[in-house]
Amino acid sequence: MVRCENVMKQYNGKMVLNDVNMYVRKGEVIALIGPSGSGKTTLLRTLNGFAVPDSGNVFINGEKINYKDKESLRQLRKKIGMIYQLFNLVERTSAIVNVMAGALGRLDKGIHLIYSTIGLFNKKERTKAMELLKFVGIEDKAFERVDRLSGGQKQRVAIARALMQDPELILADEPIANLDPKTSERILELLLRINQEKNITLICVLHHLDMVKDYFNRVVALKDGSICFDGNIGTFSQREASEIYGFEKESKCIAL
Amino acid sequence: MYSALEKMNTRILKTFFIWTLLIVTIAGSFKISDINIKTLFEGLSNSIAFIKEMLPPDFSRFKKILLLSLETISIGFWGTVLGIVFSFPIGFLSAKNVSTNPIVYSISKAVVNFLRAVPDIMYAILFVTSLGMGSLAGILALTLSTVGLLGKFYAEAIESIDSKPMEAIAATGSHGLGIIRHAILPQVFPLFMGYNLYLLDHNIRAAMALGLVGAGGLGVELFTQMRSFNYQKASAVLTIIFLIITAIDRLSANLRKDIIEGTIFSKGKKVKNSIFIILVSAISIISLFHISVSFKDLLAGIPKILSFLKGLFPPDLSNTSEYLKLMIETVAMGISGTFLAIIISIPIGALSTRNLLHNVYIHNLMREVSNFFRAMPELMLALIFVTAVGLGPFAGVLAIAIHTAGFLSKFYAEAIENIDERPIEAVMAVGARFTQVMRHAVFPQVMPLFNSYNLFLLDRNIRVSTVMGIVGAGGIGFELVMSMKIFEYQKTSTLIMIVLFTIGLVDWLSLYLRKRCV
Numbered sequence: 001m002v003r004c005e006n007v008m009k010q011y012n013g014k015m016v017l018n019d020v021n022m023y024v025r026k027g028e029v030i031a032l033i034g035p036s037g038s039g040k041t042t043l044l045r046t047l048n049g050f051a052v053p054d055s056g057n058v059f060i061n062g063e064k065i066n067y068k069d070k071e072s073l074r075q076l077r078k079k080i081g082m083i084y085q086l087f088n089l090v091e092r093t094s095a096i097v098n099v100m101a102g103a104l105g106r107l108d109k110g111i112h113l114i115y116s117t118i119g120l121f122n123k124k125e126r127t128k129a130m131e132l133l134k135f136v137g138i139e140d141k142a143f144e145r146v147d148r149l150s151g152g153q154k155q156r157v158a159i160a161r162a163l164m165q166d167p168e169l170i171l172a173d174e175p176i177a178n179l180d181p182k183t184s185e186r187i188l189e190l191l192l193r194i195n196q197e198k199n200i201t202l203i204c205v206l207h208h209l210d211m212v213k214d215y216f217n218r219v220v221a222l223k224d225g226s227i228c229f230d231g232n233i234g235t236f237s238q239r240e241a242s243e244i245y246g247f248e249k250e251s252k253c254i255a256l
Numbered sequence: 257m258y259s260a261l262e263k264m265n266t267r268i269l270k271t272f273f274i275w276t277l278l279i280v281t282i283a284g285s286f287k288i289s290d291i292n293i294k295t296l297f298e299g300l301s302n303s304i305a306f307i308k309e310m311l312p313p314d315f316s317r318f319k320k321i322l323l324l325s326l327e328t329i330s331i332g333f334w335g336t337v338l339g340i341v342f343s344f345p346i347g348f349l350s351a352k353n354v355s356t357n358p359i360v361y362s363i364s365k366a367v368v369n370f371l372r373a374v375p376d377i378m379y380a381i382l383f384v385t386s387l388g389m390g391s392l393a394g395i396l397a398l399t400l401s402t403v404g405l406l407g408k409f410y411a412e413a414i415e416s417i418d419s420k421p422m423e424a425i426a427a428t429g430s431h432g433l434g435i436i437r438h439a440i441l442p443q444v445f446p447l448f449m450g451y452n453l454y455l456l457d458h459n460i461r462a463a464m465a466l467g468l469v470g471a472g473g474l475g476v477e478l479f480t481q482m483r484s485f486n487y488q489k490a491s492a493v494l495t496i497i498f499l500i501i502t503a504i505d506r507l508s509a510n511l512r513k514d515i516i517e518g519t520i521f522s523k524g525k526k527v528k529n530s531i532f533i534i535l536v537s538a539i540s541i542i543s544l545f546h547i548s549v550s551f552k553d554l555l556a557g558i559p560k561i562l563s564f565l566k567g568l569f570p571p572d573l574s575n576t577s578e579y580l581k582l583m584i585e586t587v588a589m590g591i592s593g594t595f596l597a598i599i600i601s602i603p604i605g606a607l608s609t610r611n612l613l614h615n616v617y618i619h620n621l622m623r624e625v626s627n628f629f630r631a632m633p634e635l636m637l638a639l640i641f642v643t644a645v646g647l648g649p650f651a652g653v654l655a656i657a658i659h660t661a662g663f664l665s666k667f668y669a670e671a672i673e674n675i676d677e678r679p680i681e682a683v684m685a686v687g688a689r690f691t692q693v694m695r696h697a698v699f700p701q702v703m704p705l706f707n708s709y710n711l712f713l714l715d716r717n718i719r720v721s722t723v724m725g726i727v728g729a730g731g732i733g734f735e736l737v738m739s740m741k742i743f744e745y746q747k748t749s750t751l752i753m754i755v756l757f758t759i760g761l762v763d764w765l766s767l768y769l770r771k772r773c774v
Binding site: 048050074075076077078079080081082084086087088089090091092093096097101102103104105106107108113116117118119120121126158161162164165 | 264265268676678679681682683684685686687688689691692695696697700701704
């Protein structure tokens with residue numbers, strides 16, 4: 001599904017991604033962890049073309065991403081749902097309108113483009129948006145303005161928007177960093193349920209190690225732009241965690 | 257829930273219906289105020305030709321202009337001071353949480369609302385006809401309009417205070433004045449100071465325009481020179497007016513910021529701010545000896561004002577249908593002017609933003625253009641356009657459009673600069689095309705704000721267009737002035753009623769729509 005080969009990226013003279021190699025199978029769930037500034041978000045953004053690597057290649061479904069061709073990037077993004085830390089919703093419109101924005105990539109030709117640009121959606125799309133809101137558990141808030149929703153409800157709207165794309169892959173960038181612990185658990189459970197029921201590959205950037213242990217099998221850890229752990233959570237010990245997060249004074253990346 | 261789903265597209269169709277209605281209204285307004293592509297191009301070429309006639313400015317009467325500038329500043333200053341004196345009690349009486357007697361509260365609130373509804377230039381005409389030409393008329397006119405604005409601002413400030421300190425002071429057994437002094441004033445004082453300064457700025461600007469009807473200062477000189485075709489001398493006056501307005505605008509904006517942040521007398525700013533305040537006060541006090549204000553004039557004027565008020569009744573309704581037609585023309589002028597302003601403001605606003613455009617020079621240039629448009633009072637622009645494109649509503653529309661564009665482009669730029677970029681990335685991430693991203697991530701963020709600004713300025717412009725006729729720029733204003741000048745006060749009262757009713761209606765409508773916008 002996703003394959004990164006020797007991906008390198010510098011930003012302001014600092015190595016953000018240093019020779020990253022990663023392989024994700026279809027239907028897999030991955031937790032991407034690491035301290036702030038270790039390149040997690042940048043790695044995620046190279047997968048849907050919002051960050052451009054200086055060198056190296058990224059393959060999605062065996063196709064190499066051509067970062068220079070805007071049209072092919074757009075086609076790529078249709079298949080990839082993105083979930084953000086700060087939800088990235090249009091606050092002044094209702095939840096359901098935000099969800100329907102997820103269909104825009106699909107409605108990009110001919111009469112559909114004209115209708116969707118005006119703001120009209122056909123019955124099929126509207127019903128689908130409603131069903132997705134039901135799936136994420138907030139169909140009663142469908143016509144509520146987003147700025148009146150709570151953080152957890154907002155993230156559910158954002159998840160429904162991603163599902164509206166019928167994605168093959170969902171990228172979640174710290175989806176629970178702005179939520180309270182209980183809501184966080186619910187949102188993670190929802191994401192994993194989506195993975196199981198719809199067989200959508202999930203790559204999730206996380207900060208909370210305890211949550212990772214409870215919910216994820218495979219962990220990829222980044223430090224200073226390079227992958228220093230990639231494997232089953234069972235083999236990810238306390239010692240390794242403290243080395244990655246630099247609890248000890250001298251920490252080195254562990255050779256795999 | 258699913259039935260609401262069915263209605264979603266109907267709601268969008270309703271929006272389309274509203275748009276159609278809007279376009280028809282605008283087209284109708286254009287027709288009434290005689291605007292089309294041809295007249296617009298003619299107006300542009302005539303204006304350019306006229307500007308050429310005005311150049312270079314002739315500063316031969318520089319000394320006179322300088323003295324008149326001082327007079328204008330002092331008219332603004334004394335109008336503000338007197339306005340503050342009256343607004344203070346009336347502000348407290350019309351604040352819901354302080355005013356104890358409901359009758360007193362309603363009456364003082366009604367007085368403030370009435371004073372605000374009448375344009376300041378109408379007071380000026382009233383005082384010029386009853387007290388004679390000169391600064392006194394200007395000062396009194398500004399006093400009344402200041403009470404209309406400040407009375408409301410004060411009352412709102414008082415209504416928004418924290419009630420706990422009031423209870424605490426009352427619990428000590430203090431009398432009413434003690435509560436005002438020790439619980440209310442400390443809370444509202446910085447706000448009051450900010451409003452006062454804003455009004456001073458506003459009134460100095462307004463004093464320039466009041467001169468056009470003979471209420472003293474630079475406006476009189478401008479009007480005289482324009483009417484005697486000395487366009488180069490007139491442009492010298494305009495230059496000075498522009499410089500004064502710009503300087504005062506910037507100084508007062510800085511000062512207001514310092515007051516609100518509580519840094520007005522902090523280190524480094526103390527000297528600068530003190531100098532400014534002392535300078536304005538000094539100019540005003542010194543010029544008080546130069547301007548011809550005497551109690552005798554004031555006393556002699558009072559019976560005339562009373563006879564004017566008595567003369568208003570009963571209203572003469574014989575010309576009502578003709579007046580209503582003029583009122584429609586007036587409203588059409590306001591709509592046309594606002595719409596033209598919107599069209600001018602979109603490019604200027606977009607080009608003066610930092611996040612859309614990274615070219616510092618263009619963005620600074622556009623900001624200056626917008627400041628320039630904003631600086632000139634409408635009535636002065638109208639006088640210029642009347643000379644350039646001839647008498648009639650077209651001149652008024654142009655004046656309104658230019659002045660409004662100065663405000664709108666600034667508001668638009670601010671709205672665009674405050675756009676949240678995160679939803680834009682999110683909608684791009686679903687693979688939407690550019691037009692879809694604009695429609696679904698950008699428009700929903702800025703359109704409610706744009707609509708709210710547009711409505712606010714439309715409301716204001718319909719008010720403004722009622723006085724455009726004073727310099728011959730179309731609308732009901734001409735009849736209004738004439739009826740006062742030839743002492744047909746019974747017609748004046750009919751006209752005033754029509755104007756106040758329309759303004760009230762527009763006010764209510766715009767408030768209702770704006771609440772639904774944001």
